[in-house]
Amino acid sequence: MWSFGALYLQLMNIIFLLIAASTVVALIFLASFIWAVRTGQFDDDRAPAIRILDGPGRSKEDMNERKDR
Amino acid sequence: MDADGHDFCCSGCRAVYSLLQESGLSTYYELEKRPGTKVGPAQSDEWRSEVFDIPQVQDRLISFREGGMARVTFTVPQMHCSSCIWLLENLDRVEPAIMRSRVRFGEKSLSITYRDDHIGLRGVVELLRRIGYGPRIVNGEEDAGKRRIPRDLYVRLGVAAFAFGNIMLFSFPEYLGATDQDHTLRRGFQWLSLVFALPVVLYAAAGFFRSAWTGIRAGTTNIDQPIALGIIALFGRSLYEVVSGVGPGYFDSLAGLVFFLLVGHWYRSFVYGSLSFDRSLNDFLPLVVMRKRGQQEEAVRVDELDVGDQLIVRDQELVPVDGLLIDGPASIDNSFITGEPLPVIKVPGDQIAAGGRQRGGSITVQVVRTFKESQLKRLWEEHGSNESDRPVMGRLVDKVARRFIFFVLAVAGASGLFWAGRDPAMVLPVITAVLIVACPCALALSMPFTYGHVTRLLGKRGLFLREAEVVERMADVDTLVLDKTGTLTEREAHVLRFTGPPLSASEQSRIRSLVAQSAHPLSQAIYQGSNATLCTVSDFKEHAGSGLEGVVDGCRVRMGSHAFVDVDERHEGQVQVLMDGIHRGAFLIAKRPRPGMQAVLRALGRRYPLHLLTGDVSVDQEVAECFDRERTHVRCTPAMKASTVERMGSEGKRVMMVGDGLNDAGALHRSHVGVTLCESTVALTPASDAILDAGRSDLLPGALLLARKARSIVFTSLVLSLLYNVIGLSYAVTGALTPLIAAILMPLSSVTVVGFVTMAVRYAASRSLPDDRQDGR
Numbered sequence A: 001m002w003s004f005g006a007l008y009l010q011l012m013n014i015i016f017l018l019i020a021a022s023t024v025v026a027l028i029f030l031a032s033f034i035w036a037v038r039t040g041q042f043d044d045d046r047a048p049a050i051r052i053l054d055g056p057g058r059s060k061e062d063m064n065e066r067k068d069r
Numbered sequence B: 001m002d003a004d005g006h007d008f009c010c011s012g013c014r015a016v017y018s019l020l021q022e023s024g025l026s027t028y029y030e031l032e033k034r035p036g037t038k039v040g041p042a043q044s045d046e047w048r049s050e051v052f053d054i055p056q057v058q059d060r061l062i063s064f065r066e067g068g069m070a071r072v073t074f075t076v077p078q079m080h081c082s083s084c085i086w087l088l089e090n091l092d093r094v095e096p097a098i099m100r101s102r103v104r105f106g107e108k109s110l111s112i113t114y115r116d117d118h119i120g121l122r123g124v125v126e127l128l129r130r131i132g133y134g135p136r137i138v139n140g141e142e143d144a145g146k147r148r149i150p151r152d153l154y155v156r157l158g159v160a161a162f163a164f165g166n167i168m169l170f171s172f173p174e175y176l177g178a179t180d181q182d183h184t185l186r187r188g189f190q191w192l193s194l195v196f197a198l199p200v201v202l203y204a205a206a207g208f209f210r211s212a213w214t215g216i217r218a219g220t221t222n223i224d225q226p227i228a229l230g231i232i233a234l235f236g237r238s239l240y241e242v243v244s245g246v247g248p249g250y251f252d253s254l255a256g257l258v259f260f261l262l263v264g265h266w267y268r269s270f271v272y273g274s275l276s277f278d279r280s281l282n283d284f285l286p287l288v289v290m291r292k293r294g295q296q297e298e299a300v301r302v303d304e305l306d307v308g309d310q311l312i313v314r315d316q317e318l319v320p321v322d323g324l325l326i327d328g329p330a331s332i333d334n335s336f337i338t339g340e341p342l343p344v345i346k347v348p349g350d351q352i353a354a355g356g357r358q359r360g361g362s363i364t365v366q367v368v369r370t371f372k373e374s375q376l377k378r379l380w381e382e383h384g385s386n387e388s389d390r391p392v393m394g395r396l397v398d399k400v401a402r403r404f405i406f407f408v409l410a411v412a413g414a415s416g417l418f419w420a421g422r423d424p425a426m427v428l429p430v431i432t433a434v435l436i437v438a439c440p441c442a443l444a445l446s447m448p449f450t451y452g453h454v455t456r457l458l459g460k461r462g463l464f465l466r467e468a469e470v471v472e473r474m475a476d477v478d479t480l481v482l483d484k485t486g487t488l489t490e491r492e493a494h495v496l497r498f499t500g501p502p503l504s505a506s507e508q509s510r511i512r513s514l515v516a517q518s519a520h521p522l523s524q525a526i527y528q529g530s531n532a533t534l535c536t537v538s539d540f541k542e543h544a545g546s547g548l549e550g551v552v553d554g555c556r557v558r559m560g561s562h563a564f565v566d567v568d569e570r571h572e573g574q575v576q577v578l579m580d581g582i583h584r585g586a587f588l589i590a591k592r593p594r595p596g597m598q599a600v601l602r603a604l605g606r607r608y609p610l611h612l613l614t615g616d617v618s619v620d621q622e623v624a625e626c627f628d629r630e631r632t633h634v635r636c637t638p639a640m641k642a643s644t645v646e647r648m649g650s651e652g653k654r655v656m657m658v659g660d661g662l663n664d665a666g667a668l669h670r671s672h673v674g675v676t677l678c679e680s681t682v683a684l685t686p687a688s689d690a691i692l693d694a695g696r697s698d699l700l701p702g703a704l705l706l707a708r709k710a711r712s713i714v715f716t717s718l719v720l721s722l723l724y725n726v727i728g729l730s731y732a733v734t735g736a737l738t739p740l741i742a743a744i745l746m747p748l749s750s751v752t753v754v755g756f757v758t759m760a761v762r763y764a765a766s767r768s769l770p771d772d773r774q775d776g777r
Helices: A004-038 A047-051 A060-068 B011-022 B049-053 B055-061 B082-089 B120-130 B151-175 B180-204 B206-218 B224-244 B251-272 B375-383 B396-422 B424-437 B441-461 B469-476 B484-488 B505-515 B521-528 B597-605 B638-650 B662-670 B699-733 B739-768
Strands: B062-066 B069-075 B098-104 B109-115 B289-293 B296-300 B310-313 B322-327 B330-333 B344-346 B363-369 B463-465 B479-483 B489-498 B537-543 B547-552 B555-560 B575-579 B582-593 B610-613 B655-659 B673-678 B690-693
Touching: A004 B151, A004 B180, A047 B082, A047 B098, B049 B055, B049 B120, B055 B062, B055 B120, B055 B296, B069 B120, B082 B098, B109 B120, B151 B180, B151 B251, B151 B739, B180 B206, B180 B224, B180 B251, B206 B224, B206 B251, B224 B251, B224 B396, B224 B424, B224 B441, B251 B441, B251 B739, B396 B424, B396 B441, B396 B699, B424 B699, B424 B739, B441 B463, B441 B469, B441 B699, B441 B739, B463 B699, B469 B673, B469 B699, B479 B484, B479 B638, B479 B662, B484 B489, B484 B582, B484 B610, B489 B521, B505 B521, B505 B537, B505 B547, B505 B555, B505 B575, B521 B582, B597 B610, B597 B699, B610 B638, B638 B655, B638 B662, B655 B662, B662 B673, B699 B739
Parallel strands: B479 B610, B479 B655, B655 B673, B673 B690
Antiparallel strands: B062 B069, B069 B109, B098 B109, B289 B296, B289 B310, B310 B363, B322 B363, B330 B344, B463 B690, B489 B582, B537 B547, B547 B555, B555 B575, B575 B582
């Protein structure tokens, strides 16, 4: 039989657990952000965005070639 | 020009188009509406491609070389849009010997890995030049990488943002009115906030403490001092509250404050980071020079030259030392050092000063003084160096900060005294609350954002400012001084005037045929100035330094200096013309005024007194009519230009000097704002606060207007932020500053101030600046 007080205590414990877990997750994201900065991923914000669009099928010629095949 | 339904500005661009079309790179033209850089004629200060075959040059440039592969990194200032990136990263499809090319857009750098045995460094450079992305090669330290936004700043920003977000979440129970029932939870959150605030104060905010401390030690006030004081007050008060358990503290406001301030810092480096003003004189020297040793030539560095060495200088190359001409004739263009527009003819035995550029055939020069002792180096060191020792004008923000910090301390002291009489327990809380709320966050943000935006908008259009304070100084300007040669006039193009009776068609063709034989700059100017038909010339002779003669169409034509054609010195004109012994007249040759310059001068003249400084003897009609006679100073040496500007400065005038290079360096240095007009990205810009793209002189009136508007925007935003401070202070002095009010008030003031200045600057710019010509960005 659960008393109201006991339920409250149970809930509190879960909240502490959740806070601890979420803090750890947040710290992991902070660490990965710092890692990303240190490995130079923020050095250039323009070229990588273009690079990912580059590839076969981008230009009209490539499209035509594919149709021909 | 038209090809395949595309429209091109010049034949160069069309050539690039067909080159790309062949290589299957036409996506270039699909990525952006107007891609590419205009392919102009080769720039005169560009190095000849043969230079890149010299092993010593290759060693300097190539960073890595192994097994027939080499990697080289260039700075390519022309890249500006997605199409540029796309093309430069697909160079391997244009030239199979290139294996990989990678762009770093922020630094405008391009690193290329290529097969050394197939194409070679020269081939790579020539390819880049052909497609309009000729690399900038500097002699000094490689400058790519210096201009990057420090990675450190991103980490600090990240830490502050992380702490800000989390602490705010932890503070929600407090905002929403948590009760004592949740005591454990509240205490837990408070301690967690404290833990998260530690890296913010100790790491993210470290720069503010450092700058504040530097200021204290130097005995000056700066904006970082009230900020540091605010951060310390915030942290100390919050630490006390949490440890003693009386309250939740203000950690959320603290983290938010640091975060917003760092955003301001980031924005500043974002705007100014991509500019490189610190070019040294060394960047202008050739990488290597050819020293004569017996019958052979060897490539050596300029600093290896000794007095007595002989070196060979080819067409368009710079003479890097003071020397004696051994083998000539030389035609030396001194515009770089003296501003003298037309080349000077030297014959063997004449002195040549360092910095002159040879135009014409190759010459041999004997070293008289090495580069270190040369006149050029002295001129540079006197006032050219970029570590500006210009008296540091009090930055407006620091001036405001000084009043502000005394005001805050006074309010804090007064309210402390007031409470001491009523309720001693309230003294410390009230004093810290005053310090917290008075933290001039909005104040510190309004200037970097206002001037940063102005700088960015001007930079997009072609006027680049060295730092934010230049905008402030531009707003003060009340007098304009302009240099003529290279500034008001073009560097290369000429206008011709013939003094005698008009020439008939056959006379014109005789003259043009004769000058076509000569490579002398004056001959070239006359040649290009007419389109008469050419006929054969017999018995042609060129007398170096004096003139030409030959028989054209059965008529003996002599052209040249007064002495050469034997006419009276009183006849004006540089090139006298004699036909069959009869003096026919003379050519007056002057540089052509830049297009649109007159309109710009008239617009400027409406508001500012205009002064003209020129090294020339006379001023052409077109230019002269824009200036008052008494404000036109002719025959100015660089030293006279400098002293004229200095005298105006001491008369209390705020002078903006517009010049074009080293010969104006002294004047630029002594002016309130020095603007250098630049034809290419590789020009030398000593002692200047701003660099203006030569084609965009129409920006000047608008830029000055915008600078004045920007200053009133800053004032308005200061009033706005002071208003917030007054509201905050009214809470603080009455002891009613709750964490919630602080947490709302501080970010709100920062955001509104930043938002206000951004909108205001955009609006002001759209009203005062001509349209952005590049729609690529």
